[in-house]
Ligand code: HEC
């Protein structure tokens with residue numbers, strides 16, 4: 402990155418070729434010219450304490466918004482997108498995700514991505530948002546350092562201050578997109594040793610490449626994305642069709658019927674790669690091959706097949722096996738739908754009733770009801786450890802994604818490693834304690850958002866760790 406910055410004069414001109422719309426492109430000096438460098442040190446205006454990250458003096462759009470003279474006022478998602486220069490109704494929806502919050506994502510509660518259209522802006526911002534979580538994930542290109550900075554903005558709603566707290570309807574309905582209060586921002590440096598550690602997937606630890614914009618399914622058929630002719634759009638409509646008006650509810654400012662094809666994301670990744678701003682995708686998932694093998698994607702047209710899924714995909718099985726052995730991150734699910742028909746129907750009925758005002762917001766059932774009950778399928782979707790996992794398998798499946806030899810050794814979590822030969826006695830004892838904490842304890846392992854242990858697999862893992870502890874000198 403340092404060398405990139407040094408070359409920035411040369412590259413700025415070069416980047417111009419890749420930028421379709423950018424004022425001042427003819428003058429490389431002026432290209433990044435409008436980004437004022439703040440003075441050394443952070444001087445907070447009287448009475449306003451700036452977030453820690455402002456001291457790092459990033460020049461991307463997010464830092465500029467949060468580190469300015471006055472605290473930003475952000476009413477909700479649409480307002481936030483607008484303040485970051487993103488156009489209305491410009492974005493994509495995903496019906497299954499291995500990103501943060503993926504355990505809440507399905508066609509009934511899709512993950513929202515907001516991004517610019519087909520041009521590469523020197524102050525690129527991409528937003529990711531999932532209903533159910535009071536937060537927004539952001540990726541913002543810093544035109545000065547040419548680094549892709551990551552931010553997590555958390556907010557509260559009025560219901561947080563009420564005695565009953567927030568209901569399912571407050572969190573999973575349209576209410577979560579408005580009336581934001583108590584904004585808080587952290588960047589990938591602040592988050593590097595938390596369960597939300599962005600660098601774990603996007604890269605960017607000291608000495609490593611990244612952070613990068615991620616897209617696991619880079620090419621057609623974009624199995625898990627909302628796209629032309631996707632059955633996911635129909636699944637979404639089932640739940641979000643307002644019964645009295647016949648209007649399909651928008652989500653994250655996007656109307657699923659008119660949603661764009663993911664080629665705009667593919668294009669953005671291509672522009673960034675050609676501009677030298679990021680390397681090849683680290684987590685590619687070959688969804689075309691998997692789709693052809695299962696029969697879900699018609700091999701002649703590349704479109705969703707009419708006959709539906711039939712077969713196992715050897716390609717997927719190979720990647721999944723590598724995950725089971727702790728060698729690769731888990732792949733996305735092998736089918737495009739992660740929903741079970743009955744669960745989807747139950748949730749859709751409940752959600753439509755809420756939209757129509759027939760049930761209270763507290764009565765909405767959780768969108769997690771859409772997932773199948775079958776524990777093997779739940780494991781393959783990424784929700785839980787496999788039902789028949791023994792102690793070692795449970796350790797690899799539940800802990801390897803965050804505790805492995807590739808970690809920055811200065812992080813406290815590097816003391817625990819799924820390679821137990823590298824773990825000392827007291828850390829091993831702490832692991833045993835932390836696995837047994839109550840599910841809502843912030844220190845519980847695995848953390849709440851990660852793949853969960855089931856009751857039997859937790860017992861098997863504990864037994865295994867106790868044996869290891871007893872065997873250690
Ligand atoms: C467990 C891995 C994982 C972690 C941890 C993670 N992400 Fe991501 N993120 C992904 C994946 C995979 C995608 C692309 C597909 C998707 O969104 O489902 C993504 C997408 C995004 C996007 C949309 C742009 C893009 O890269 O496709 C943003 C913005 C984003 N993440 C921000 C963050 C931030 C901020 C953090 C930390 C607070 C974070 N992510 C942590 C895996 C992760």
Ligand code: HEC
Nearest residue numbers: 594595596799800803813814816817828831832846847851
């Ligand atoms: C989503 C990421 C994630 C997963 C999955 C995860 N951990 Fe952690 N773990 C962390 C983070 C972040 C820390 C450091 C912050 C803290 O101590 O809470 C940590 C800390 C720990 C520590 C304390 C290390 C020390 O010496 O301070 C132990 C022990 C631990 N984890 C065990 C486990 C075990 C066992 C599993 C699997 C059953 C697991 N973790 C799964 C993220 C994770």
